[in-house]
Amino acid sequence: MTMPGDFVEEITEDGVMTLRFSGDLCIAVIADLPERLRDYDAEVKKLDLSGVGYIDTVGAWLIHRTARDTGAEIVGADNQAERLIAAVSTADQPADVRLEPPNPVIRILNEVGESTIVAFTTLAGLVGFFGSVITATGSLIMHPGRIRWNAVIQRFDVVGVRALGIIGLMSFLIGLVIAQQGAVQLRQFGAEVFTVNLVGRLTFRELGILMTAIMVAGRSGSAFAAQIGTMKLTEEIDAMRTIGVSPVEALVLPRFFAAVFMLPLLGFYASIVAIIGGGLLSWVELDIPPATFFARIREVVPITDVYVGLVKAPVFGAIIAICGCYQGMQVKGNAEEVGKRTTAAVVQAIFLVIVLDAFFAMFFSWIGWN
Structure with missing residues (x-):
């Protein structure tokens, strides 16, 4: 007892x-x-x-x-x-632990090395994932009956139509800011009329498509990563593979097509709205009538500036879709991973868009589209 x-x-x-x-x-x-x-x-x-x-x-x-x-x-x-x-x-005896402070030079070199390895590993993964997307696209072209039109149209609506409001507001405000700042600086030289040139060329050539791509990366690229990551976490993607459905064809390609085809339209729309915003401020601030403003736009903005924006747009869309879907596919372990991969998708997409924009700027300057 x-x-x-x-x-x-x-x-x-x-x-x-x-x-x-x-x-x-x-x-x-x-x-x-x-x-x-x-x-x-x-x-x-x-x-x-x-x-x-x-x-x-x-x-x-x-x-x-x-x-x-x-x-x-x-x-x-x-x-x-x-x-x-x-x-x-x-x-109960106290542990004799002697922690020597790490050498700051060694620590910095270790962090740089680890970051470099992660960057190159991610780049290799993105290239490989892009290859699988191209392969799946070729397979769908050979077998068009497998195209999921409902999913594609739905993604067009989510990526494009539902983004018109926020992108329009953002572009209108950017046009106002460009015109206002340009007018303030050019007024010092008595050249306020060249504000029209600044607004027209900058929006059509650079800011219209660049800001649209950044907005789409934050809005749709993050959604791609979160949606696919959640499906990966709940083993829905494994179930799709089990029943013979390709996750790339069913999940990635509709999002890829939507981003590639809708970004040129959104970029052109953003440029037009930014021009309207710049024209409104020029009318109020510089007394340039709308008819004169738009006539001047037609004179000073070469058609090549429009072509530059339209050429860059589908490439930016492809980058955004690839980054979002790739990071979603990498989710594993727990729900916290979904947040980390979503953040990584947005950061990588915006970084690559800006890097490619710089390469495009040098390339178009080299071929004479200045």
Whole structure:
């Protein structure tokens, strides 16, 4: 029968204060014994365990802590109690850990090296994923009956039609800002009329499509990664492979087609709205009538500027779709991974869009489309 652990005070013949324990010192029946021992403040020289029956690690720790705090000697323990008390005493020793501060140069080099490896690994993964998309596209061209038109039209609606409002507002405000800042600077030289040139060429050639691509990357690229990542986490993609459905054809290609085909339309739309915003400010601030403004736009903006924006747009759309879908496919482990991959998709898409825009600028300058 299990007896609750207890203790009594006892003074031996030689005048030594002793705590004599009895019963079982185990977690099941230890009750309030730890609190009573912690509050015990009399001077104790010995802890007598000769009357203790069963003892577990909790009881051993209790005896060890009491002996450590009071400086008392443990006597009367059997072999099992001695082993347990010795074990908990060893575990209670402070670890001798000496942490030397890392060399800052070595730490920086390690971080740069790790980031470089991750960057090249991700780039290789994106290129490989793009290859699988091209392969799947060729397969659909050979077998057009497998094209999921409902999914494609739905993605066109989500990526394009539902983005008109936010992209239109953003472009209108950008047109206002370009015109206002251009007018302020050019007024110093009496050349306010060239604000029309600035607004027209900058929006059609660069900012219209670039800002649209950044907006689509944040809006649709993140959605691509989150949607596919969630399906990967819930094993829906594995189930699709099991029943013979290609995840690339069913999930990636509709999003890829939507981004590639809708971004030129959104970019051109954004440029037109930015021109309207710039024209409105020029009318209010510079007294340039709308008819004069748009006539001047036709004179100073070469058609090559429109071509530049339309050529860059589908490439940017492909980059956004590839980054979003690729990062979604890499999700594994837990829900936190979905957030990390979504963030990575947006950052990578915007970075690659800006890098490619710089290459396009140098290329078009080289071929004479200035």
